[in-house]
Amino acid sequence: MSAWLKKTGVAPWMVVLAAALLLAPLVADRGTLNDLWSVAFAVVLASAWNLLGGFAGQISLGYSAFVGIGAYTTVLLANAGWNPWLTLPVGAVLAVLFSVVVGLPTFRLRGPYFSIATIGVSEAVRVIASGMEFTGGSSGLRMPSANFHFLSNYYGMAGLALLTVGLVAWVRVSAFGMALEAIRQDIDAAEALGIHSTRYKLLAHALSAALVGAGGGLFAMNFQYISPGSVFDFPLSLRIVLMPIVGGIGTLVGPVLGAVLFGYLQIKLLASPTLRDWNLFIYGGLLMAVMLFEPRGIVGIWERLRRLWRRRAPPTLEASGGA
């Protein structure tokens, strides 16, 4: 187990968090479980985004599109009589297809041009969803209210969060992860060594789209009601980007840390009438602070502190070693 932890870079506290997530329903009340559900959802979004944005360095600001595609697929099919659980893989597959359609043209762009293009695409999707008849226009859609079971939805989201982090851990140490890392550091050098950069970017995009799409479906099941403003919203895309950046972009633990912080912050901000309208301001401020002072986020701060600690530690370590 500890060898596995070392190889994949899963921190022990993440195992504790996973266990807490799975065991919480035995002790926690519904309110706490709701908060944990939000944290798990945030972990899915942040960690999945990190596959493309962190590992491959392709900063997409359009991930709300995948949340929305998953959510709308679930609601539309459930209203057509499907079992909601069976709609999740369909939403994931549609999100993958959309990720390829978006990726093929936009992955030709580099750096900020790619990011800007993804904003355009996701805004277009939102406008289309608001304008179409079958999506219920801007007033949105309601799930068929029958047989919703919160606890199974909770386990669904918790399971998806664990699956996401597990997949990210695996990608990180695989040849696939090596290709993404090479692309992030120097795409021309990566291609010069035989890496088909477009293929690997599409793969990372597709994998994260599938996870986010499934998460969107679970979101729709839990909230019972969706609208373009709730799932195709640009601030949602922004939050998805913010969590891994604040936590530590391109690391395994960073997006999880960011998600825990933001999942919690989001709940508190929206619950507080005075802070409610300030939430985007606070997000923006956090983003600027991270960019200015520690581009590697909380993980970077932690590593700095550890180095500082090590620099001071040697005398005491020697003393204890000699004793």
Place this chain on the structure above:
Amino acid sequence: MAPEPILEVRGVGKRFGGLVALDGVSFRVEQGSIFSVIGPNGAGKTTLFSCLVGSQKPTSGSIRFKGKEIAGLRNDQVVARGVVRTHQVVRPFRDMTVVENVSVGALFGTHQRRGAEARARVAAVLERAGLASRAQALARTLTIGELKRLEIARALATEPEVLCLDEVMGGLNPSEIEGAMQLIREIRSSGITVLMIEHHVHAVLGVSDRVMVLNFGKAIAEGEPLQALRDPAVVAAYLGNDVEGAPG
């Protein structure tokens, strides 16, 4: 009839808008030889290499590798077939260690090695390039000499049949140049055909079987090293034609 060359370039041209970087360049490279491309700055040498490996598309002409057309393929496709290049301005993955840098070549080169096979390949290449002792160092901490060797090591890890070296001796001191020449000879003896762009005349004469001279995108001479360097057109390209046209 001579044996079929491993690389046959015919009439390759490359324009950037109105600028003609390469103008109908043709040459053949025999299997197992060392073929040098020299020429003044801006002659189109690096553009030629870019066209060979597909990081740029030639606007005209044909490039045949072992009899098959490779002009117009993507860079990664050309690498998969067995032609790889290094960069004049080194392009290491700076936040990776030396061993990780070289692993990328082994994982995604011609054979896409995995696991123990990849590790063995990487270890062998590091040994050959003299980087074994620096394996765990971050690429950003290497000296320029080490970075040049890392550039070669990564390319070798892809297991190429043709290795294109773009000025690997630039910025090296005389003893490092001797080492690099030795390394290039060893690479050739292991069966790899070497193309190299080089400014260092001593090195070109020391290792090359044939030399081609480019000037303003045209091949102005090709042949045995000394013969090519003594060609009047080459002397003129480097030193100027004569003084008749000069002002005053």
